[in-house]
Amino acid sequence: MLRIDDLVVRYGAAVALDGVSLHLDAGEMVALVGPNGAGKSTLLNAVSGLVPAASGSVTCEGRIAQVPEGRQMFPDMTVEDNLVLGGWSIRNRDLSEVLDLLPDLVRLRKAKAGRLSGGQQQMVAIGRALMAKPDLLAIDELSLGLAPLVVAELAEHLRFLNRDRGTAILLVEQEVSLAFDLCPRTCVLEAGRVVAAGPSAELAESEAVRRAYFGDLGVAGELRADTEVPA
Amino acid sequence: MKEFLTYLVTGITLGASFALIGSGFVVVHRVTRIVNFAQGSFAIIAAMMAASLLRGRLPHGLAEAAAVLVCGVVGAVVGWVALGRRGTHPLISLIVTLGLSMLVSAAIILLWGQDPVSPPGLRGHVTLLGVDVERQRLLVLLVTLLAFAAVALFFSRTYLGKALTASASNPYAARLVGIDVRRMGLLAFALAGVLGGLAGVLVAPSNALSFSSDLALALSGFAAAVFGGLSSPGRTLVGGLVLGVAGQLTAGYLNGSYQTEVALLLMLLIMIARSRTFVAEEAK
Ligand SMILES: Nc1ncnc2c1ncn2[C@@H]1O[C@H](COP(=O)(O)OP(=O)(O)OP(=O)(O)O)[C@@H](O)[C@H]1O
Ligand SMILES: [Mg+2]
Numbered sequence: 001m002l003r004i005d006d007l008v009v010r011y012g013a014a015v016a017l018d019g020v021s022l023h024l025d026a027g028e029m030v031a032l033v034g035p036n037g038a039g040k041s042t043l044l045n046a047v048s049g050l051v052p053a054a055s056g057s058v059t060c061e062g063r064i065a066q067v068p069e070g071r072q073m074f075p076d077m078t079v080e081d082n083l084v085l086g087g088w089s090i091r092n093r094d095l096s097e098v099l100d101l102l103p104d105l106v107r108l109r110k111a112k113a114g115r116l117s118g119g120q121q122q123m124v125a126i127g128r129a130l131m132a133k134p135d136l137l138a139i140d141e142l143s144l145g146l147a148p149l150v151v152a153e154l155a156e157h158l159r160f161l162n163r164d165r166g167t168a169i170l171l172v173e174q175e176v177s178l179a180f181d182l183c184p185r186t187c188v189l190e191a192g193r194v195v196a197a198g199p200s201a202e203l204a205e206s207e208a209v210r211r212a213y214f215g216d217l218g219v220a221g222e223l224r225a226d227t228e229v230p231a
Numbered sequence: 232m233k234e235f236l237t238y239l240v241t242g243i244t245l246g247a248s249f250a251l252i253g254s255g256f257v258v259v260h261r262v263t264r265i266v267n268f269a270q271g272s273f274a275i276i277a278a279m280m281a282a283s284l285l286r287g288r289l290p291h292g293l294a295e296a297a298a299v300l301v302c303g304v305v306g307a308v309v310g311w312v313a314l315g316r317r318g319t320h321p322l323i324s325l326i327v328t329l330g331l332s333m334l335v336s337a338a339i340i341l342l343w344g345q346d347p348v349s350p351p352g353l354r355g356h357v358t359l360l361g362v363d364v365e366r367q368r369l370l371v372l373l374v375t376l377l378a379f380a381a382v383a384l385f386f387s388r389t390y391l392g393k394a395l396t397a398s399a400s401n402p403y404a405a406r407l408v409g410i411d412v413r414r415m416g417l418l419a420f421a422l423a424g425v426l427g428g429l430a431g432v433l434v435a436p437s438n439a440l441s442f443s444s445d446l447a448l449a450l451s452g453f454a455a456a457v458f459g460g461l462s463s464p465g466r467t468l469v470g471g472l473v474l475g476v477a478g479q480l481t482a483g484y485l486n487g488s489y490q491t492e493v494a495l496l497l498m499l500l501i502m503i504a505r506s507r508t509f510v511a512e513e514a515k
Contacts, residue, residue, distance in 0.1 A: 050406060065408075072404040074397045084390070085397050089409030093390065128408065 001026040001168060002047065002064075002136055007056035009039070009046050016042040018192040019056065024136065026062075027166040029158075031179035031200065034189035040172045041069050043189065044138045047170070062135030063090070067128075069140040069172075071121040075114025079105060079124050082113045086128030098127045101157065119150040126154065130161070136168045137161070143175045151175070155182055180204050236362045238479040244368035246475020247375035251430035252452025253459065253467040254382060255423035259310075260461040261399045262419035264321040269309045269328040271449030272335040273302045273427025275442060278435035279343045282350035291351075299428035305335075306424020310417045317413065332445055339442040347444075352436025371433040378429060379468050382422075386464075395419060447491055451478075454498035460505065473497070 002024040009017040016039045024030055032040050045051045047058055048066045065086070074082050083105070084093050099106050105127055108116065113124055122142070129137055142158075143151040155178065161167045173179035179186060180200040188196040188203065196203060252270055259267045277298040284294035309331050313324040352367035359369075386392040398405045398415040405412050430448070431440065440448075451474060458470020474497055478490040 048407065068404070068407055072401055072407065074400040074404060076400055077393070077396060081393050081397075085393060085405075085410070086408050088390075088394060091390075132408070 001062055002060045002170070003058070004043070004047070005057050007043075007046060007058060008054045009042050009051055010054045016192055017046065020189070020192070020194055021056075022187055022194065022197070024168055024170060026135070027162065027168055028185065029162055029169045029171065029183040031183035031186040032170060032172045032189060033174070033176055033179050033186060037191075038189040039192040040189055041140050042192075044068075044140050044170065044172060047136075047138055060136060063132055064136045064138060065129035065132040065134035067122075067125045067137070067139040067142075069144075071118070071125045073113035073116075073121055073124060075112065077113060078109065079111050079113050079116070080109045082124050083127050083131055086131030087133075089132050092131055092133065095131075098130050101130065101161070102127050118145045119147065122146060122150075122154065126157070134167060136170065138170045138172075140172045142171060142173055143178055151178065158182065233361065234483065235480075236360050238483045239476055240359055240362045240364055241368065242476030242479035243472055244364070244372050244475070245479060246455075246472035247372045248430050248434045248471075249451040249455045249474050250468045250471025251371075251375050251378060251426055251433070252448055253455030253471050254379060254464055255426040255430075256453055256456035257459060257461060257464055257467050258382065258426065259419050259423045260456070262395050263310075263314065263324070263416040264399070265313060265324040265328070265416075266321070266453070266461070267309070267313065267328045267420070267423060268325060268449055268453075269313075269332040269335060269445075270423060270427050270452055271445030271447070272332045273306060273424050274431030274434065274448050275339060275440050275445050276305060276335065277302045277428035277431030278350065278440045279339060279348055281432045281435070282348040283343070285350050294350075295432040298432055299425055302424040302428025302431070303421045304424070306427070307417050307421040309424070310420025313420070314413060314416050332449070336442045336445065343442075345442060347439035347441035348435065349437075349439035350432070350435055352433075365437060367433075367436045371437075374429065374433055375468075378426060379464055382426075382464055391418075450491065450498075451494050454494045454501075457498050457505075458501050470501075 004020060004022040007017050007020045008015065020039070020043060022030070032043065034040055042051060044066055046053060047060065048064055074085065080095065083095055083098060087093055102123055104120070104123055108120060113121065116124065142154060146154070158169060159182070162169055169183070171179060171183055180203070184200055185198065186200040186203050187194055196206060252274060255270045255273065256267060259265055280298040280301055281295050284297060285291070289297070309328065312331060313327045315324065315327070353370055355366050356363045357366060357369060358364070386396055394405070394410045395415050395418065398410055398412045402412050434440065455471035455474055456467050458473070459465070459467030474494055477497060478493050481489050481493045
């Protein structure tokens with residue numbers, strides 16, 4: 001349902017994505033991992049149509065919603081308003097389905113989103129994305145800054161969404177074990193290129209991934225030094 | 232005492248028109264972060280146009296409404312130019328609106344000449360707190376209160392109003408959920424045009440307006456809006472009323488020609504007082 005072919009994205013002179021290809025079938029869960037600055041968020045933003053492609057193409061059949069990096073609340077608005085605005089693209093103002101799925105949000109409805117804890121905001125961000133009834137849910141950093149228990153709960157919600165609604169999920173995740181656990185397929189991005197892709201179980205065994213994520217940071221460290229763009 | 236009440240009542244009605252202009256500043260700034268200095272021009276255009284239409288025998292109500300609607304369109308055009316390309320800095324846009332207000336002044340001279348106009352309004356007086364008040368001035372107050380209530384309800388209760396608020400609150404997230412932030416900006420400018428136009432058709436019958444009145448109007452409205460931190464309609468209303476009353480008191484007890492200076496001085500004081508809270512907020 002999602003086809004990314006040879007995608008190049010530039011920020012000015014800096015190349016953030018350098019010929020990325022990735023295909024997702026309907027109802028598939030794919031993890032996107034890689035070091036800081038690899039271009040993961042850029043890829044999600046290109047998929048969501050927020051950053052333009054310099055060349056290559058992104059096509060998606062169906063609706064996309066994103067849970068963005070940093071949660072991106074409307075801080076001075078209520079949780080209810082945040083959620084309702086999530087449905088703007090399809091004019092969906094009915095909260096009942098999302099509140100059924102994320103019952104923790106019910107008692108927070110009237111709270112200002114900016115005053116919530118990180119985990120609560122992440123819940124709102126997910127709920128807001130779900131208001132658009134997406135066929136593909138793109139999530140940037142599910143677990144960042146959250147307690148393990150909260151992460152487990154959110155992961156459970158995602159599994160349910162995927163199983164019950166057939167929502168495809170593209171998950172950017174630094175916690176690689178969580179990513180492998182949740183998504184049958186993984187794509188590894190480094191310095192704007194796909195350096196490995198395949199079944200998560202196989203990648204977990206692979207040399208490159210182990211080097212980058214389970215101890216020896218050699219390769220990823222060098223790459224990071226190369227790709228850092230001066231501010 | 233009688234004098235004081237007179238100044239108070241006329242000050243409040245005058246302040247209402249400042250607040251109405253100020254609300255235009257607030258609406259645009261809330262949504263786009265732009266300070267729109269063409270805000271006073273809308274009022275002049277509306278006054279000129281209403282006067283012409285009334286002379287052309289269009290009935291009251293219809294003429295004013297048409298003038299106000301035209302200002303809505305003018306507002307959208309001003310917004311289109313001022314918003315520019317995506318990523319244009321609000322300060323650049325501010326300068327653009329200043330330029331546009333001069334352009335409007337020139338256009339007004341071309342179309343209507345340099346003489347002040349004062350279209351007919353409501354005739355007669357009513358007695359309020361023992362003070363004689365023109366009906367027209369009461370109308371200004373009434374319409375202002377209604378307009379503020381409508382704007383407040385629009386922003387807090389309607390889906391579109393929430394999308395407008397969201398565009399200001401977090402433009403990135405707004406784009407993410409599919410809100411066309413630029414279109415929301417244009418809409419805010421159009422709304423500001425309507426509010427400014429409303430102020431024009433309401434004020435002109437009591438205070439004649441000419442092509443050069445826009446700056447004074449914009450300054451008074453801006454001062455009221457600064458009172459509301461350029462974001463709170465409620466406090467802008469209060470700010471406008473305070474400003475109106477303060478101006479009338481100075482005019483009455485000291486000298487009429489100091490009114491603009493009073494507005495500027497008050498604005499300065501408010502800014503100094505507020506800058507502390509701004510600094511405190513920035514520090515967070
Ligand atoms: N708005 C921007 N302007 C300029 N350069 C940018 C911008 N956003 C990202 N970049 C650059 O593009 C590259 C990829 O950034 P991106 O945010 O996609 O990385 P990431 O994989 O999401 O990293 P992280 O794990 O830290 O979130 C980085 O080198 C970054 O400096
Ligand atoms: Mg990122």
